[in-house]
Amino acid sequence: MKDMKTFYTGLVALIVLGLIVVPFSVNVERSYLIYFLFMAFIYVVIAQGWNVVGGYAGQISLGQHAFFGLGAYTTAMFWVHGLLGTGADYYFNPLLMILSGIVPAIVAIIVGIPLLSRLRGDYFALGSLGLGEIIRVFFVKGGDITGAQDGLHLPSGGYESMLPYYFVGLLLAVLATVGVYFIMRSRIGMAFRAINEDEVSASSHGINILYYKILAFAVGAFFTGVAGSLYGIYIFHVNPDSVLNINYGLYPILMCVLGGSATIFGPVIGSFFMAGVFVIAEQHFPMIHPIISGALIVLVMRFMPTGIVGLKSRLQRD
Amino acid sequence: MENLLLEVNGIDVFYGDVQALANVSIQVEQGAIVALVGANGAGKSTLLKTIAGVKQPSRGDILFQNQPLCGRRAEQVANMGIVLVPEGRGLFANLTVLENLKLGAYPVKARAHLQESLNRAFELFPVLKERVSQKAGALSGGQQQMLAIARALMAMPDLLMLDEPSLGLSPLISKEIFELIHTLNERGTTILLVEQNVNQALKIAQNAYVMKTGSIEMQGSGLELLANPEVQEAYIGKRWSKT
Amino acid sequence: MIAYLSFELIVQLVVNGILYGTIYGIAAIGLSLIFGTMRIIFLAQGTMIILFTYFGYWLLELAGIDPFVSLLIVVPLSMIIGVLLYRSLFKESAEMDDKNASLLLAVGIMFLVNNLMLVMWSANPRMANTAYTEVVFSPMGITIPFTRLIALGLAILSAGLLTLFLKKTYLGMAVRAASENMLYATLVGINPHRVNTVAFAIGIGLAGVAGIGVLQIVPFDPFFGFTFALKALIALALGGIGSVFGALMGGILLGLLESLGSFFVGGGWAEAVAFGAFLLVLMFRPEGLFVRSVKKA
Numbered sequence: 001m002k003d004m005k006t007f008y009t010g011l012v013a014l015i016v017l018g019l020i021v022v023p024f025s026v027n028v029e030r031s032y033l034i035y036f037l038f039m040a041f042i043y044v045v046i047a048q049g050w051n052v053v054g055g056y057a058g059q060i061s062l063g064q065h066a067f068f069g070l071g072a073y074t075t076a077m078f079w080v081h082g083l084l085g086t087g088a089d090y091y092f093n094p095l096l097m098i099l100s101g102i103v104p105a106i107v108a109i110i111v112g113i114p115l116l117s118r119l120r121g122d123y124f125a126l127g128s129l130g131l132g133e134i135i136r137v138f139f140v141k142g143g144d145i146t147g148a149q150d151g152l153h154l155p156s157g158g159y160e161s162m163l164p165y166y167f168v169g170l171l172l173a174v175l176a177t178v179g180v181y182f183i184m185r186s187r188i189g190m191a192f193r194a195i196n197e198d199e200v201s202a203s204s205h206g207i208n209i210l211y212y213k214i215l216a217f218a219v220g221a222f223f224t225g226v227a228g229s230l231y232g233i234y235i236f237h238v239n240p241d242s243v244l245n246i247n248y249g250l251y252p253i254l255m256c257v258l259g260g261s262a263t264i265f266g267p268v269i270g271s272f273f274m275a276g277v278f279v280i281a282e283q284h285f286p287m288i289h290p291i292i293s294g295a296l297i298v299l300v301m302r303f304m305p306t307g308i309v310g311l312k313s314r315l316q317r318d
Numbered sequence: 319m320e321n322l323l324l325e326v327n328g329i330d331v332f333y334g335d336v337q338a339l340a341n342v343s344i345q346v347e348q349g350a351i352v353a354l355v356g357a358n359g360a361g362k363s364t365l366l367k368t369i370a371g372v373k374q375p376s377r378g379d380i381l382f383q384n385q386p387l388c389g390r391r392a393e394q395v396a397n398m399g400i401v402l403v404p405e406g407r408g409l410f411a412n413l414t415v416l417e418n419l420k421l422g423a424y425p426v427k428a429r430a431h432l433q434e435s436l437n438r439a440f441e442l443f444p445v446l447k448e449r450v451s452q453k454a455g456a457l458s459g460g461q462q463q464m465l466a467i468a469r470a471l472m473a474m475p476d477l478l479m480l481d482e483p484s485l486g487l488s489p490l491i492s493k494e495i496f497e498l499i500h501t502l503n504e505r506g507t508t509i510l511l512v513e514q515n516v517n518q519a520l521k522i523a524q525n526a527y528v529m530k531t532g533s534i535e536m537q538g539s540g541l542e543l544l545a546n547p548e549v550q551e552a553y554i555g556k557r558w559s560k561t
Numbered sequence: 562m563i564a565y566l567s568f569e570l571i572v573q574l575v576v577n578g579i580l581y582g583t584i585y586g587i588a589a590i591g592l593s594l595i596f597g598t599m600r601i602i603f604l605a606q607g608t609m610i611i612l613f614t615y616f617g618y619w620l621l622e623l624a625g626i627d628p629f630v631s632l633l634i635v636v637p638l639s640m641i642i643g644v645l646l647y648r649s650l651f652k653e654s655a656e657m658d659d660k661n662a663s664l665l666l667a668v669g670i671m672f673l674v675n676n677l678m679l680v681m682w683s684a685n686p687r688m689a690n691t692a693y694t695e696v697v698f699s700p701m702g703i704t705i706p707f708t709r710l711i712a713l714g715l716a717i718l719s720a721g722l723l724t725l726f727l728k729k730t731y732l733g734m735a736v737r738a739a740s741e742n743m744l745y746a747t748l749v750g751i752n753p754h755r756v757n758t759v760a761f762a763i764g765i766g767l768a769g770v771a772g773i774g775v776l777q778i779v780p781f782d783p784f785f786g787f788t789f790a791l792k793a794l795i796a797l798a799l800g801g802i803g804s805v806f807g808a809l810m811g812g813i814l815l816g817l818l819e820s821l822g823s824f825f826v827g828g829g830w831a832e833a834v835a836f837g838a839f840l841l842v843l844m845f846r847p848e849g850l851f852v853r854s855v856k857k858a
Contacts, residue, residue, distance in 0.1 A: 060664070118844040122602060125664075126794060127843050130836045133791060137833035246787065250668050257665055288680060294673030301666045302650050370748065396750035408745040410738045412803075421738050424731065425750040473750065 016174060023166055034162055036279040038234070041169030042227050043255055043271035048176040049223030050252035055261035056184060057216035058196030059116065063128035065249035066135040067104035067221040071228025072243040073139060074100040076152040081145075092164055092233065100229030101222040107135075108221035112214040120199075129249075136244045151239025154232070165234055172230060173268075176223050181264050183219065192216055196262070224252070258300055321348035323508050324369070324400075324477055329378030331361075331368050338364040340532045341378070346477065346525075351499065351509045353519040353540060355553060356529035362512040363405055365529070366479050369510075370402040371395035383476070397425045399476035403483065407466040411455030415446055415465060418454050422472030431474065439468040442498075460491035467498065471507070478502070479510045484518070496522060516553040520544040528553075569702050574820045580709040582816020583716035584774045586809035588793035589800060590720060591767035593808045596797070597740030598753070598760040599655060601663040605671035607790025609765055612674055613639055613772025614781050615682055621689050621776075628689055628776050629711060636769040643765030646670070647758050655757055671787065678783035686780035694777050712774035719770050720809050723763065727805065736760060740803050795839040 019037065026033055046068060054060050077083070078096055111131055119127045139146045146152065183189050191212040194202035203209050228248075232238045251274065252267075259270025277296055281289035324346040331339040339361045346352045354362045367373045369380060371392040380387040387395055402408075410418055419439055423432045440447040443464045449457065454465060463483055470478055480499070484492035496518050503509055503522075513519035520526055523540035528549060536543065543549050588610055595603045613635050620631040647655075650670075654662035696707035727733035732755075739746040739756040747753055775781055775789075792815060800811020815835060822831030 114844055115840070122596075122600065122660075123843055126602065126798060127840055129791070129794070130839045130843070134833050134836045134840070137829050137836070141829045141833075250672075254665060254668070257662070288676070290676035291673060291680065294669055294671075294676055297669030298650065298666060298673060301662050301669055302653060372744065372748075392744075392747035393750050393752045396748060402748050404745070404748060408742070408748055410741045410745065412741055413734070413737060417734055417737075420731070421734055421746075421749050421751075424735065429731070469749070 016170075019170055020167075023163055029162055032279065032283065034166055036275055038162070038166055038169045039279065040272045040275035041166075041173040042231055043251060043275050044173035044268050045176045045227035045230075046224045046248065046252040047255040047259075047267035047271045048180050049220040049227070051180060051220075051256050051261055051267045052183065052192070052223070053216045053220035054253060055256050055263075055267070056189065056196060057192040057213060059213055059216060060122075060125040060253075061128040061217065061220065062125050062249055062253075063130075063132035063135075064220065064224050064252055065244055065246055066132040067108065067224040068228035068231070068248040069135065069139065069240070069244035070104040070107060070221075071100040071225030072232030072238045073146065073152070073228075074103040074225065075229040075232045076154055076238040077145065079154055080152045092168060097226055097229045100232075101226035104221040104225030104228075105218040108218040109214055112217040113210075116213040116217060117210050132244075132246065132249055136240055139244060140240050149240060151237060151242070154236045154238070165230070168230060172226060177264065177268060179223075184264070188212065188215065193262075224248075254297055322346070323348045323383065324510070325381040326365070326369065327378050327380070329368060329375035329380065331364055331373055331375050333364075338373075338532055339368065339375070342529075342532070342534055343378075344527055344534065344537075346508060346510055349503075349506060349508055350524045351503045351511060351522055351540075353523035353526040354510070354512045354529055355514075355516045355519055355526060355543075355549075356535070357553070358514075359531075360529040361532040362529050363481050364532075366402055366481050366510070366512055367404075369395070369479065370400060372402075396473065399425075399473070400479065401470040401473045401475040401477070402479040403466045403470050403481060405481040405485065407462050409454040409462055409466055409469070412453055414451050415454055415457070416450040418465060418469050419446070419472055422469035423474075425473055428473045432472075435472045435474065439471060442471075442501075443468050460487050460494070463487060463491075463495060464498075467495075467502075471502070475507070477508050477510060479512075481512045482514060483511070484513065484515050492518070516549070517544070520549075573703050574824055575817060576703055576705060578817035578820030579813050580705070580713055580816070581778070581820065582796070582813035583713050583809065584771055584778070584812070585789075585792050585796040585815050586800075586812025587716050587719060587767050587771040587774065588789060589796035589808040589812050590723065590805055591764035591771070592790075592793050592797050593800075593802050593804070594736070594740075594760045594767075595764040597803050598736060598743065598756050599651065599663060600743075601660055601667065602794065603764065604664070604667045604790055605674065605786075606764070606768055606793055607788065608671045608674045608678075608783075608786030609639070609642075609768040610772045610775065610789055611781055611783060611786035612678060613769045614775045615678060615772075616769075617773045617776045618682075618687060618689055621691070627691060628773055632715075632770065632773050635773055636766055639769030639772075640762040640766040643761040643763070643768075644758055646765065647754075647761040651757070651761070652754060655753065671790070675783050675786055678786075682783065684782050684784070686782045688780045689776045691777065706778075708777040712778060715770055715774055716809065716812075719767060720805050723767075724805050726763075732756075732759060737803075792835075795835055798839050798843050 022037065023034060046064060049067070050061065050064055075096055078099070115124060115127045115131065140149055142148060184192070191202070191207045194205065194207055195209055195212055199209055228243055232243060235242060255270035255274050256267045257270070258273060259268065260266030277293055278289070281292045285292060322345055326342060326344045328341045328343050329339055330337065330341065342361070342365060344352070344365070354365065356362055364373060368375055369387065371387065371390050371394065375388060382398060382400060385398070410421070413421070419436060420432065423429050423435055428435065445461060446465055446468055449461070454462065457465060467480070467483065483495050483499070487495065492515065499509060499511065500522050511519055511523065520540040520543050526538065526540045526543050527534050528536040528543065536546070536549065538546070588606060592603055592606050595601065616635050616638070617628050617631050620626040620634065621628055626634070650666050651663055654666060693707050698705045698707065698710070727737055735746065735751045736756045736759055738749070739751055739753065743753055746756070796812040796815045797808055798811070799814050800807035800809065818835050818838060819831050822834045826834060
C-alpha cells in the first residue's frame with residue numbers, strides 16, 4: 001500500500017516535471033501541442049470543479065458554464081472598466097484571477113441556499129441548468145457594463161507569448177488536483193462522500209447537509225471561475241457565446257465521467273483525452289469534428305460508463 | 319419433506335461490502351404458512367427480496383418448483399408465480415384501487431382470469447369494492463394493506479410472500495390481517511411470512527425460522543418455537559408486557 | 562408601450578402564447594414519459610424534434626409530400642428510432658441504474674445529432690412553405706395562422722390518444738406504475754425494459770409530431786434543438802412530471818409567459834422570466850402547478 005503511494009506520487013511528479021520541460025523542447029508559439037496542453041489544463045480545472053460538487057458530493061450540476069462565464073466576465077469587467085485602479089497591471093493579475101473565482105463562489109452560495117435546500121437529485125440538475133440560462137440572459141442584457149451580445153474586448157496589446165498561459169494553466173491544473181486531493185482527505189471531504197452515499201444517514205450522523213452541499217457547490221464554482229478567468233485572458237474577447245456556452249457546463253461532466261468521477265485522477269485523464277480528441281478532430285476533420293466528439297461520448301457512455309479509471313476495477317472484477 | 323415448493327440452499331447476500339445473509343437455508347412446503355421471525359436487521363426482508371429476485375445471492379441457490387431462481391430478475395420471478403408484498407406495501411399511490419388490482423394480474427397467465435380474480439378480491443375485501451375509483455394513496459393504512467394483499471392474490475401466486483403485513487396497523491386491524499392470512503392459507507395459498515409480531519406469526523405458522531444477524535438461528539414448527547423459552551424471552555416477552 | 566395596449570392586443574398575445582405553447586407541451590409530454598420510467602432528463606429531445614423537422618422539410622422539398630401527410634411517415638419512423646435508441650444505447654445504463662451514464666448518453670446524442678444536422682443542412686435558418694403557410698383566420702380582429710391551428714389540433718389529438726393509451730391499456734397502466742415506482746412495478750411482473758422501450762417509442766414519436774408542428778411555424782436551424790429542449794424542460798417543470806395534461810398545460814403556460822413577457826419586458830428578459838418561473842416552481846411546487854399528487858402510500 002505504502003509502496004503504491006510512493007509510486008503514484010513519483011509518477012505524478014515525473015509527469016508534472018515532463019510538462020514543465022515540454023515548452024522548452026518545442027516551438028511554443030506555433031506548436032499545436034502547447035495549445036492542446038493549455039486547453040487540457042483548463043479542462044482539468046473545470047473538471048475538478050465538477051468533480052467536487054457532482055462527483056464527490058453527488059449534486060449533478062448542469063450549470064457550471066454560468067460560473068465559467070462569471071469568472072471570465074469578472075476578469076473582463078474589472079479590466080475594461082479599470083476597477084483595480086488605473087495603474088494596475090491586469091494581465092495575469094493573480095488577485096484578479098482569484099477574485100474571478102470568488103465572485104462565482106459567492107453567486108453559488110447565494111443561489112445555492114434556495115436551490116440546494118429545496119431541490120434534490122434530478123431536480124437540482126434541472127434547477128442548475130435554469131440558473132445557467134438566467135445568468136446568460138443577464139449578461140446578454142447587461143448593456144454597456146457587460147457589452148451585451150458582443151461582450152467585452154480586452155486590450156490584447158500585452159500578449160507576447162503563449163508561455164505564461166501554458167505555465168499558469170499548468171499551475172492551476174496542479175493546484176486544482178492537489179486541492180481536490182486534500183479536500184477529499186479532510187473532514188469536509190468525508191462529509192461530501194457521506195452526503196453522496198446517503199443523505200438521511202449523513203444527517204443522522206450530525207452532518208449539516210445543506211452547509212456541505214453549498215460548500216461543494218461554491219468550491220466547484222471557484223475552480224470553474226478561475227478557469228474562466230484564464231480562458232478570458234486567453235481569448236481577449238469575452239462574450240455570451242464564447243464563455244457562457246453550455247458546452248462548459250457539459251464538458252466537465254463528460255470529462256469526469258469519462259475518466260472516472262469521484263476519483264482524483266479520473267477527471268485529469270478525461271480532460272487530456274477529450275482535449276486530445278477535440279484538437280485532433282479540429283485539425284484533421286474540421287467539418288465533422290463535433291460529430292466525432294459526439295459519437296465518442298455516446299460510445300464511451302455505452303461501453304464504459306464507469307470511465308477509464310473504473311474500467312480497471314471492472315476488468316479486475318470480471 | 320413431500321411437495322417442496324421453495325428451497326433456499328446456503329445463500330450469501332451482500333450489500334456492498336456488508337454481508338446481510340450468511341449461509342441461509344430454508345424450505346417451504348406446498349400449502350404451508352412459513353414464518354420468518356427475528357429482530358430488526360436480522361436479514362428477514364433481505365431473504366424475501368433475494369427470493370423475489372430484487373437482490374442476487376453471491377453464493378448458494380434457490381429452487382422454486384425445482385427450477386433455479388438465481389439470476390432471474392424480479393419481474394421474471396413474479397411471472398413464475400412468486401409474489402412479494404414488500405415492506406411499505408408496494409402500492410402505486412397515484413393509481414386507483416382498480417388499477418392497482420388490475421396490475422396485480424399483469425402476468426399473462428393471471429390476466430386470463432382477470433374478472434374472476436377481481437370478483438374474488440371484492441368478495442374477500444368488500445371495502446375495496448366501495449373504493450375502486452379512489453387513489454390507493456387515499457386509503458387508510460389497514461385498507462392499503464388489504465389492497466396490497468388483494469393485489470398480490472390477483473396474480474394467483476403459487477407462493478405469496480408478505481413482509482411485515484401488520485406493521486403500523488392497530489391491534490384490531492392487525493388481528494384481522496392475521497385471520498385473513500389464515501383464511502387465504504386454508505384456501506390453498508402457500509405463504510412465506512415475515513413478522514415482528516412473533517406471537518401472532520408463530521400461532522398461524524406450521525413451520526418457522528428464527529433469524530439472527532443474517533443467519534438462521536432456530537427452526538421448528540410454529541407451536542414448538544412459541545413454547546421455546548429462548549424464543550419467548552428474546553422475542554415475545556417484551557411484546558406481551560406491552561400489549 | 563401602454564398606449565398601444567388594447568383588449569385585442571392582449572387577446573392576440575394570449576392566443577399566440579397558447580398556439581405556440583402547445584408545441585412545447587408535446588415536447589414536454591415526451592420528456593415526461595421518458596423521465597417517468599427512466600428517471601433521466603432526455604436532454605436530446607429538442608434536438609430530436611428539430612431532426613424530425615428537417616425530415617419533414619426533406620420530404621416536402623425532395624418528394625413534395627405535404628408536411629401533415631408526412632406525419633404518417635415521420636411518426637412511425639421516429640417511434641422506431643426511439644425503440645432503437647433504447648435498445649442499443651440506454652438499455653445497458655438502465656440495467657445498471659446508472660443515471661449519470663444515461664444523462665450523458667443523452668448529451669452525446671444531442672451533440673452528435675446537432676452537428677450531423679449542421680453538416681447536412683448548414684446553420685442557415687429554414688422554414689417550409691406550402692400553399693397554406695400564409696393562410697390566416699381573423700375572427701374578431703385576431704390573427705390565427707392556419708398552420709398553428711393545425712399544430713394545436715395535433716397537440717390535442719396526440720395528448721388525447723396518449724391519455725387513452727395510458728389509462729385504458731394494460732401496457733399503459735404498466736408505464737404509469739413504473740413511473741411511480743420501478744421496483745414495485747417489477748414486483749408485479751412488469752419488465753422494466755419493456756416499459757422503458759414504450760416510453761422511448763412514444764417520447765420520440767411525440768418528438769416527430771412536434772417536429773412536423775414546428776416546420777411551418779418558425780424558422781429553425783440545428784441549434785434550435787437545445788433551446789427547444791430547455792423550453793420543454795421548463796414546460797415540464799411547470800406542469801408537473803408524470804401527467805400528460807399537466808405537461809400540455811405547462812407548455813401552454815410557458816407559451817403565454819413568453820408571448821406576454823416578450824411584449825412587456827422585451828425578448829431576452831422574457832427568457833429570464835421563463836427560467837425564473839421554472840426555478841420558483843421547482844423549488845416551491847416540484848410536483849408542478851397542474852397536478853394533484855397523493856403522498857406516497
